[in-house]
Amino acid sequence: MRNIKPWIIFATGFITLLLMNSFPVDSGGVSLIFVLTIPILIGLSLILAIVYNWVSKRVKTKSMQNSMFYGSVAIILFLSFLFFPCSDTPCPCRYVFNSIQVAMNYQEIKYDDLFIEKTKTNYPIIVAAQKKFRDNLPEKIYYVNYNSITDYSSLKYFVIYIINDSIKSNNENLKMNMLKNGIVEFEEIFQNDTMQFNGTLQGFVKMDNQFNNYNDNGYGYINMSETIGNYNVSIRKEIENDIRTDYYFFKLLYLIL
Known part of the structure; x- marks a missing residue:
């Protein structure tokens, strides 16, 4: 020895x-x-x-x-x-500590925790939600922010997601109007302004007169933004399970929960 x-x-x-x-x-x-x-x-x-x-x-x-x-x-x-x-x-010790807390409160994890902001601090909660609701996960999640055009600070955050070929949102104030050719019009009154933008039943794709700043890297990551009224609307899509595939610790956390 x-x-x-x-x-x-x-x-x-x-x-x-x-x-x-x-x-x-x-x-x-x-x-x-x-x-x-x-x-x-x-x-x-x-x-x-x-x-x-x-x-x-x-x-x-x-x-x-x-x-x-x-x-x-x-x-x-x-x-x-x-x-x-x-x-x-967060440092590794903080990730471990936060993950232990999440595991101890696993029964309190809600479906909406799938849609919290995908910041690194929230990784343990997101992974726990993915495990708890693994049989009912959205196929695609689009993270939407209404940002100030002066300092780009986020004024409102929500998601639009696709599950079982249906398009939904956790934003109760967001109206979804079905137009022809599978186009979906999203509309919301926000701080006395009308926020209106279009997508499709399959999600957000490059469209004429919509989101001129559209970027798809071809690997599942999409970023787009557009100025609407007094706000910058940004929409982001990432690989839904990238936290577990990219980091051994969160892969282990998913397995043991």
């Missing part, structure tokens, strides 16, 4: 690679990880492994060997979490 411990110490230097595949990383954080964090931690773990191997051959006391081994592993693990970029996203 003593011969394996230096390798275990060295292997802990790569824990950051596991973390970055398990949890979201800050914007630009990936380059920081590869340029600084990983080389530093691998170098430090290699030094600690060499020192442990040298000392363990000279110190016969088991308690001293174990203290040095666990201390070396603890140092690398602590620094791995400390250096993980998370200035504008």
Whole structure:
């Protein structure tokens, strides 16, 4: 076992690679990880492994060997979490804590939790809702924001979704008028202004005179925006299960809930 411990110490230097595949990383954080964090931690773990191997051959006391081994592993693990970029996203420990809370309150998860804003802070709740309502998930979800045209702050958020070939919304004030050729007209009175835009029964596609700023990257992500009255209306679609497919931690959370 003593011969394996230096390798275990060295292997802990790569824990950051596991973390970055398990949890979201800050914007630009990936380059920081590869340029600084990983080389530093691998170098430090290699030094600690060499020192442990040298000392363990000279110190016969088991308690001293174990203290040095666990201390070396603890140092690398602590620094791995400390250096993980998370200035504008929750840190891994916060994700774990929030996920435990969500799991403890799993019975209180509602269908509308599928439609909360898809921010990284909300990932545990969204994954729990996807698991709880896995037999009745929408095929497509479009995230809609009414934004101020002065500072682009969000004034109202809701979703339009497609389920069982029907188009629905969690916005009770939004009227959906069925026009010819499968066109759907969405209309709402918002702060004394009439918000009106069109989509289709299959969702939002590029249409004439609708959403000139339309971008479809071909991989399931769609962004579009248009100025209507005093507001900028932005609509976004993402891959519905990307949280679970992109991050090991949330894939595990989905399995154990």
